[in-house]
Amino acid sequence: MPDTLPFPPRMGSNAGQPLSRRDGPLKVTGAATFAADNHPEGMLYAVPATAAIARGRVTGMNVAAARAHPGVVEVYTPANRPPLMHDPDEKLGLFGMRMEALQNDSVRYAGQPIAFVVAETLEAATEGAALLAPEYAAEPARVTAETGERYTPERVGFGGPLSVGAGDIEAGLAAAAHRLETRFETPDQYHNAMEPHALVAQWDGDKLTLDTPNQAIVMACGLFAAYFGIPAENIHLRSPFLGGGFGSKAVPTGAQILTILAARELGRPVKLALTRQQMFGPVGHRARTWQTLRMGLDGAGKLTALHHHSTGATSSFDDFIEPAAAASRTLYASPAILTTHDGIRLDTGTPGAMRAPGEASGSAALEVAIDEAAEVCGMNPLAFRLANYAEVEPITGKPYSSKALRECYEAGAKAFGWASRPLAPRQMRDEAGMLTGWGMGTAVFHCPMFPASAEAVIRADGTAVIRTSGADMGQGAWTALAQIGAAALGLDPDQVEFESGHSHLPDAGVAGGSGHTASAGQALHNAGEDAVARLAELASTDPASPLYGTGNAGVLARRGRLYARDDESRSESYAEILARAGKPQVEGTGKGARDPASAETYALQAHGAVFAEVKVDPELGQMRVSRMIGAFAAGRIINPKLARSQYLGGMIWGLSFALHEEAIHDRRTGRIVNADFAGYHVPVNADVPEMEAIMIHEDDPHVNVLGVKGVGEIGITGSVGAVANAIWHATGFRPHRFPVRIEDVLPSLS
Amino acid sequence: MKSFDYIRPASIAEAIAAAAEPGTAYLAAGTNLLDLMKGGASRPDRLVDITRLPGLDGVDRLDDGAMRIGTMVRNADLAHDPAFARAYPVVAEALLSGASAQLRNAATVGGNLMQKTRCSYFADPAAACNRRSPGAGCDARQGENRSHAILGWSENCIATHPSDFCVPLAALGAVVEIAGPAGSREVALEDFHLLPDETPERETALERGELVTAIRLPPDAAGFAAHSRYMKLRERTSFAFALVSAAAFLKVEDGIITEARLALGGVAARPWRSKVAEELLKGAALERRTFAEAATAALAEARPSGDNAVKIELARRISIRALLLAAAGTPSRLPALPGSPLSSQYGDLANA
Amino acid sequence: MTYVLNLTINGAAQAIALDDPRVTLLDLLRERLHLTGAKKGCDRGQCGACTVLVDGRRINSCLTLAVSLDGVEITTIEGLAEGETLHPVQQAFIEHDGFQCGFCTPGQIMSAVGLIGEGQAGTDPERIREGMSGNICRCGAYHGIVEAVLDAQATFQDGVKRKTA
Incomplete structure (x- = not known):
C-alpha cells in the first residue's frame, strides 16, 4: 500500500465530520424495514409456549385444544418436532450456546420454550399457545445464591482466564496503612432491545431466506445452516436494521430454529416475533454477580494491593460467567493486583454478553x-x-x-x-x-477487533460502491462505515453507495465489543485504498495520462480525482482514467483484524x-x-x-x-x-x-x-x-x- | 387472547341487557382489560362496547354545585378541562401523575375505577390468586410482595388498588353513579372498592351487569382548591405506579385548619381515606408536628403483609409531605412533574 | 362473524372487513394493512413504540381493539410527511440525532406530534420530558428527542397545528 497512515491529506474529506445518519429519513418515516415488518405471501405466524416452572418436566399439554382452535395449523412439541441436523445441546463455535428447540420434555428455566404453535393469524397462534395449558412435574427452583450450585468454571466471558494477577496481594495488604474489604451485589439484567427478537423464514428448495436482526450476519448463517444440514451460502440472512442488540442478537436461539423448521415442514413462510415477556429467559441476560474487593493503601493514598473477586451466576446447563473482576486489571496502579472468578449455577436461562459485559x-x-x-x-x-x-x-x-x-x-x-x-x-x-x-x-x-473483510468498487462514472455485511443496531454503522469507505476512496459519502446488512457480502465480523467501526472500518479503508491503488496503477502506466509515471505512492485521491502528489496541477478524474482504460470498474478488497504485534x-x-x-x-x-x-x-x-x-x-x-x-x-x-x-x-x-x-x-x-x-x-x-x-x-x-x-x-x- | 363475541349496544339499557350473561365484560378504552386479556388473566366470552353510548362523556356542574363526570370522559380530557382543574387541582394532578400521555388520552374515568390490581401474581395465570380464581391461594403472600398492601389486607389477598385518580376522589367524598338490571343506584367511592376479607374475588360493589355511568363530586369538594396536593412516591421519575401516595386537602382560616381530608394510595385494595387523621387536623394549626401526628394516626392500623414494612414509614412520610405542601398552598400552575416530590418547591414549612 | 370498519387512515377512507374482533389497531395496521411503521415493542402499552394518532390524539395502538374504532381518523408515521417533504418533527429528529436504532422512533415522533398538538408542555424541557415519558428509548436518545421536540415546536409550530387539527 502506498500510504498506510490513516486519513492522510490524500484521504481528506469527510471522516470526522458530524454527518446525520444516512438511514435517518428511512427511520423517521417508518420506511426502515425491521425483521417483523416483512410479509411474504402466504406467511404463517409462530408463537412459542413457555414454561411456568424453572426446573422439572412437562408431563402433559392439551395439544388437541390448541389444534382445534380456528386458524391453528400445527402444534410442535417434543413428541412431533422434526429432526434437526445439529443437537441443540451441543455448542457451536466460540459464541454458540446451548438452546431449547423441543429436544426433550425437560424444563431448565422459567420462560423456556416448551411448544410451538403455528397458525394463519397472530391471534390464532397466540391463543393456540395459551390453550396448551401445560402440566408439570416440578422440582424446587434454584434461583438464589443460597440454593444455587457453586462451582469453578473453566473460563469467564468468551474464553477469558479465570485468574489474572501480578505481585503479592497478602504482602501488599500486610504492609498497608489502611485495609478495606468491601462487597457488592449486582442483579440480573435483561437487554430488552426495543425490537423483540424476530425472524421470518422462507424456504425455496434448499435455499433459505431469513429476515432477522443479527449482530454477526455471516457467522450466524454458519450457525443456522448447521441445524438444517445445508451449506451456509444457501442462507440469505437479511438484517438491514436491528432495533437494538446490546449483545443479545448475535447467536441463534431455539425459537428461531423452530421457526425455520416449521417453515420447511409446512412449506410456507413463517414469522416469529417474541413478546416482551418472552425476552426474559431464552435470549440471554447480564447475570448476577457477588463481588468482593480487598484493598491495601499506604499513608499517601496509594494502593499497595487490589484483589477483586467476582462470583458470577450462570444457568444449570451452560456457561457464561460475567468477567467482572477484569475491570480491575488495567485501571489503577498497584504493586499487587489479583482478579479472580468463580460461578454459581441457577435455574435461569443462560446469560450472555450484554453491553459492556464484565466492565x-x-x-x-x-x-x-x-x-x-x-x-x-x-x-x-x-x-x-x-x-x-x-x-x-x-x-x-x-x-x-x-x-x-x-x-x-x-x-x-x-x-x-x-x-x-x-x-x-x-x-x-x-x-x-x-x-x-x-x-x-x-x-x-x-x-x-474481529476479523472483517470488505470490497470497494470504483465505477465508470466515478462513483463507488462499498460492500461489507455490517450490522447497524443504532450505533450508526451505515453512516460511520460509509464515511470511512468514502474517505479511503477519496470520494464524498454522497458518491458512495454502501451495501451492507445482509449475508451475501464480505464478512464484516461481529457488531459487538465496540469493535465494529474499527474492524469493518479497517476492512473498508483497506478495500478503498486497494481500489484507488488499482486506479493509480492504470493511470501511472498509461503514457496518455497526466499522471503517467507517478506510481501509486505518488498520487493523492480527493473528490473523485487522482492528483500527482508533487504537482497537483497534474490530475485526472476516476471516470477519465477508467474510460481511457476501457474498464467498467476497478475492484479493491480489504481486511480488518487486530495486528498481533500491536496487541x-x-x-x-x-x-x-x-x-x-x-x-x-x-x-x-x-x-x-x-x-x-x-x-x-x-x-x-x-x-x-x-x-x-x-x-x-x-x-x-x-x-x-x-x-x-x-x-x-x-x-x-x-x-x-x-x-x-x-x-x-x-x-x-x-x-x-x-x-x-x-x-x-x-x-x-x-x-x-x-x-x-x-x-x-x-x-x-x-x-x-x-x-x-x-x-x-x-x-x-x-x-x-x-x-x-x-x-x-x-x-x-x- | 380468547375468542369473544363483540357487541356494540346503542343504549345503556341495551348494554345492561347484553351484559346479563356471566363471562361478559364492558369494554371502554380497554387499556387495562386488553392488557389482562393478552396475559390470560382475564378471558371474557363477550365484550360489550360502551364507547359509543350517548350521554356518558360530559363534565357538568350540577345545580347544587356538585360536579358530574361521565364514565367515558378520558383521563386527559378531565385533567385538562380548565374549569375542572381550577376547582379540583389535586384530581387533575393525580390524573396526570398516572400512566403515560398516550394511556391518559385513551383511558376513561370509569375504567380508572374499574382497573385491576397490578399484583404480578394476579396478572400471571400460572400463579395462585384468590382474587382471580377463588380458593386457589395467594402466591403473593410468600412471594415478592415489596409493593403490596399494608392496610386492609387479609390472608387471602394482599393486593393494592393502583389508581392515582381514586385517591383524591375518596378524600373528597365522591359518589359513583351506577346503572344496572335493577335500575340506578349510587355508592360512595370510598365503599366502591371492597377489601378482600374472605372474598377477594369480589373487587367492587358492582353486581353482575351493573355499569358505572358517572362519578359525582359533592358540592363542598371544590372548597379545598386553595390548599391541596397529591404526592406520589415511585421508582421512576415518571410512568410508574405509586409505591405509596397521598392526597391532602385543607380548608384554612386564619392559620387554623377548619376542615381536612387525607387519603392514601398504593396501600390497600381501595384508596384509603383516614377520617381519624382528618379529625385530628381539624382545628389545628399549620404545623409539621400536627401533620406528623395525623399521618401516624392514619397508619396506626398498618402492618406489613410481607417484605414491605418500609411502605408504612413511606406512607407516613408522604402523608406529611402532602399535608405540608397543601398548607403551603396549591401551586398556581401544575408542576412539570405532577405528583412528584422531585419537582416540588416545598419551602420553609417542609424544612421546619 | 365479519365486522366492517370504516376508517380514514392517513387521509384515505377505507372499508375494512375484519373477521376477528381480537385484532388490535396495531396488528390491523401491521399485519393486515402492512403499515409497519408503528412498532410492537411490548404490546401492553408500556413502551409507546406503537403510538399513532386517533382523531388527532396520541394513543397506544396495541391496547385498542380495532373493531371498537369504527369511524375514526388514524394518522400513522407513514402519513406524516407530505410526499418527499418531511414533517418538521421528522426533520428535527434527524438533525438532533433523536434516535439510534430507530425502532422506537415512529412512536416517539407520533407522540411528539401529539404532545405539540396538546399544547401543554410549551418550551419547558422538563414538561417535554414528562410528556414524552410514555415512549421508551432503550438506546438512550432522550437528549436528542427533547432537543428535537423543542426545535420542531419553535420553528414550525403553526404548520404542526394545522397538521394535527
Missing part, C-alpha cells in the same frame, strides 16, 4: 470501592484516582497505545465544576431542599471520566440524577454526532444500572415476576435530565490503522459508580447493591 458490573463495584478507599484516606475522589493513575498497564507493564484519561479527568471535572465539591457527604442542598451529591467514576473499555506490545484501552449529580428527597428517599457529564478518550472519532449519542446512551445505561434495572425471580417458582416494561424499569425520558459527552482528542497510531478504539460500551462503565458515589455524597449511604432503592437510602435520612 459494567465490575466497574460498578470497583468505582464505588475506589471512592470508599478515597474516603478512608480522607482524599478527594479525583485526587485519589490521580494518585493511583496507571502510567503503564499495571499487571503486564505494557505501555498504553494511547491514554488521555488525565485529560478526561481534567475536562470532565472542569465542565462539571468538581473543584467546589465538599469532601464530606450531606453538605449540599438545592433551593428546594433536596439533598445533593456529586460523584465520579472512571470509564474503561478494551478495544477488541503484544501495547495495552489497548479506551478511557473516560464520568461525573454525576444526584438529588435525593431528604425524607422520602426518591432519587434522581440531575446532571451527568462524561469525558471520553477513545481514539479517533469518525462521526462526533453519532459518537455523542453512543456515549450518552451508555451513560443512561449506567444510570439505569445504578437506579432501575433488576429482574426479580419468585424464590419458589423461579419465574421472573417483573418480566415486562411496567415491572422491569428502564429509564424514561423524565429520568434523564442534563447530560453532556465531551470528546477528548486522542491520536493512536498503534491500536489499528484507523486509530479507532470504539465508543459503544464505554459510556456505561464509570457511570454506575458516578451515580452511586453521588448518592453517597448526597446521603452518606454507601451503595453496595444495585439498583439502589428508596429503602436503602431511607435509614440515612432524617
